[in-house]
Amino acid sequence: MTVWDDLVGQEKVSEQLDAAARDADALVTAAAANTPPPAASKMTHAWLFTGPPGAGVTQAARAFAAALQCVSPDRAHAGPGCGFCEGCHTTLVGTHADVSTVTAVGTQILAEDMRDTVRKSFTSPAGGRWQVILVEDAERLNEKSANAVLKAVEEPAPRTVWLLCAPSIEDVLPTIRSRCRHVNLRTPSVAAVADTLVRREGVDPEVAAAAAAATQGHVDRARRLATDPAARERRAAVLRLPLRLDDIGGCLKAAQELVDAAAADAKALAEETDAKETEELKAALGAAQGGRLPRGTAGVMKELEDRQKRRRTRTQRDSLDLALTDLTGFYRDVLALQLGSRVAIANADVEDALERVARAGTPESTLRRIEAIAACRDALDRNVAPLLAVEAMTMALRAG
Numbered sequence: 001m002t003v004w005d006d007l008v009g010q011e012k013v014s015e016q017l018d019a020a021a022r023d024a025d026a027l028v029t030a031a032a033a034n035t036p037p038p039a040a041s042k043m044t045h046a047w048l049f050t051g052p053p054g055a056g057v058t059q060a061a062r063a064f065a066a067a068l069q070c071v072s073p074d075r076a077h078a079g080p081g082c083g084f085c086e087g088c089h090t091t092l093v094g095t096h097a098d099v100s101t102v103t104a105v106g107t108q109i110l111a112e113d114m115r116d117t118v119r120k121s122f123t124s125p126a127g128g129r130w131q132v133i134l135v136e137d138a139e140r141l142n143e144k145s146a147n148a149v150l151k152a153v154e155e156p157a158p159r160t161v162w163l164l165c166a167p168s169i170e171d172v173l174p175t176i177r178s179r180c181r182h183v184n185l186r187t188p189s190v191a192a193v194a195d196t197l198v199r200r201e202g203v204d205p206e207v208a209a210a211a212a213a214a215t216q217g218h219v220d221r222a223r224r225l226a227t228d229p230a231a232r233e234r235r236a237a238v239l240r241l242p243l244r245l246d247d248i249g250g251c252l253k254a255a256q257e258l259v260d261a262a263a264a265d266a267k268a269l270a271e272e273t274d275a276k277e278t279e280e281l282k283a284a285l286g287a288a289q290g291g292r293l294p295r296g297t298a299g300v301m302k303e304l305e306d307r308q309k310r311r312r313t314r315t316q317r318d319s320l321d322l323a324l325t326d327l328t329g330f331y332r333d334v335l336a337l338q339l340g341s342r343v344a345i346a347n348a349d350v351e352d353a354l355e356r357v358a359r360a361g362t363p364e365s366t367l368r369r370i371e372a373i374a375a376c377r378d379a380l381d382r383n384v385a386p387l388l389a390v391e392a393m394t395m396a397l398r399a400g
């Protein structure tokens with residue numbers, strides 16, 4: 001079991017990263033022994049990982065980071081990335097001192113979110129291997145934060161490695177991506193995802209096959225669907241929605257429920273993390289538990305509250321986005337039935353509903369509905385109020 005085993009259906013990418021990690025290790029070893037570095041190296045200081053949602057772009061970057069920090073005594077022979085040594089383990093769980101992760105907490109990564117990380121990128125790694133900076137949502141860099149990254153990537157410290165993750169190379173500034181080596185992940189096959197669920201999660205093969213088919217190569221969603229009853233219930237509720245859009249009242253109610261469910265998701269996550277974060281910050285600022293904060297710390301607290309608010313907004317949007325993905329899958333199946341193709345039905349478990357909707361409409365009306373869902377997604381991207389956007393969509397799904 002190595003770090004590459006976590007990458008589902010990405011054999012080429014694993015090979016590419018394994019080769020680079022071996023060369024990176026050779027560089028570190030040569031420097032430690034004071035011998036000249038190997039002449040040719042597949043290692044470089046800036047990488048851009050891209051791939052469709054669910055393909056495991058961030059996991060691939062993190063696996064690579066782990067391999068770069070691997071200190072397994074066997075690494076020269078078996079290749080770095082054992083998955084178990086101190087270096088691999090702490091990188092995978094996110095506590096390695098020389099691996100910094102930047103995640104967008106809102107719709108954008110602001111310059112202040114990047115400031116400490118950029119500063120760190122100019123320093124040497126404490127552990128003597130690599131200073132790894134992993135940017136999870138590089139497509140959310142705004143002009144200022146992207147410029148800060150560009151400067152850092154242009155003049156890297158000798159042992160610094162930038163790992164940028166984005167859906168596609170077009171999502172990253174040309175000036176940045178031209179300095180990166182590109183690693184492109186593809187959508188893993190349904191069979192590969194099902195196989196992983198059985199082998200890694202111990203999921204029953206039939207459940208694994210259904211979850212993999214329903215999520216169409218999205219590894220995390222398949223895992224959640226196969227292992228979390230609440231996720232199955234959520235998806236079932238979304239897939240019942242098309243049958244409830246008979247009148248305007250039904251459309252408005254369905255829209256409200258979708259938005260409420262997403263808000264509940266965001267709230268649950270916030271309750272888990274916000275209170276703990278706030279307490280930690282207060283403790284760090286020197287307040288007695290529940291006591292008054294020292295003077296002059298209001299600004300720092302306000303900054304944390306702003307971050308938490310941005311994160312709630314993002315979670316709600318991500319959750320809504322998931323529901324829209326399920327809905328699109330539903331109508332894609334309806335279209336397949338209308339066109340007489342049964343082969344690639346993703347949501348076989350709701351076939352009766354698919355049949356009913358297919359009989360009541362035409363391929364043209366189904367295409368219009370799929371477009372209405374895409375329009376809703378666009379509206380959410382443009383920060384239209386969620387309820388307005390979703391109501392417009394459910395009304396259009398009915399009128400289709």
Ligand SMILES: [Zn+2]
Nearest residue numbers: 070082085088
């Ligand atoms: Zn290791």
